[in-house]
Amino acid sequence: MKITLMILLIFVIIFMLFYGGYYLIRPSQKGEEILKDLNLPHPTIIAHRGASNIAPESTEAAFIKAVEMGVDYVEADIHRTKDGKIVVLHDSNLKRTSNVEEIYPDRQNNHVNTFTYNELLKLDFGSWFNEKHPNKADEEYNNLKIITLERLLEIAEHGKQSTGVVLDLKDVWKYPSIEKDIIEILQREKWYGKQRKSSKELNDKGNILIFSFNLKTLKTFKELAPSITRVLLLNQNMLSIRGWKRWLDLAEECSHGLAVKETLTWPWNLALAHNRKLFVFPYVINKTWQLRIGAHINSSGYITDRPELVLRFLK
């Protein structure tokens, strides 16, 4: 009798472990619905700094390549020059991706916002790529210029299909009212608020996504341009300061989704986000094994330097 009871108990424990395990790792299916309500494709493919694995990041060449591949969005980091132009650049200074050392040797560590737009135009943002990646080098990359937000919108609009644009606002504490400046440009270029220039049918929500690590910036966009989709960026450091649930509380107040660094979030974390109607994009996804996991957990999107790989995988 005792043995029968023991065996029964072991079976119950095994069943509970399996069922509990499955419950934790089963993929949430709600992401697709959340994206649909926001007029976003599932999964959303976002080219991080353009097709930045095969062309110099954040340049016209990288964005044109990504648009031609047919990505859903190109992602661009945003700064403001000393004379108020909104330009595309990832880093806070110009050292890594330009020849600033040669042209302005005394200013190589200076913040990009200490340069005027005309000063930035004297720099070459492509040759570093040819030197660093001789196997991917292309003469066309020599002497590529910094681009403005207006030029980026033009590139996105003139692909075979209208490509969306993700704007990741960098160093916002250095740029008072940059949110207002961006909204003004989007309105002027008919990307927000009015009828679009192009005849291609997309509504406001699908065209521009605002990404930020800064909750205040997202709240400002919510106030000034509520129909633009907003995404809270999280990195490992932020996640070690506050837990996932606390970030979800904060994200719920100002954003429609999250983009999470390096890791494909655990399925149970995804489910928690989806239950609050927040989608989750992982960044940066450049490897096939990551895509396999992404497919298994039904990832809402992929932010990638290698859109060619992601598009091939998803096909």
Ligand code: G3P
């Ligand atoms: O798209 C997310 C991304 O822009 C944030 O990361 O590394 O490009 O600043 P990072």
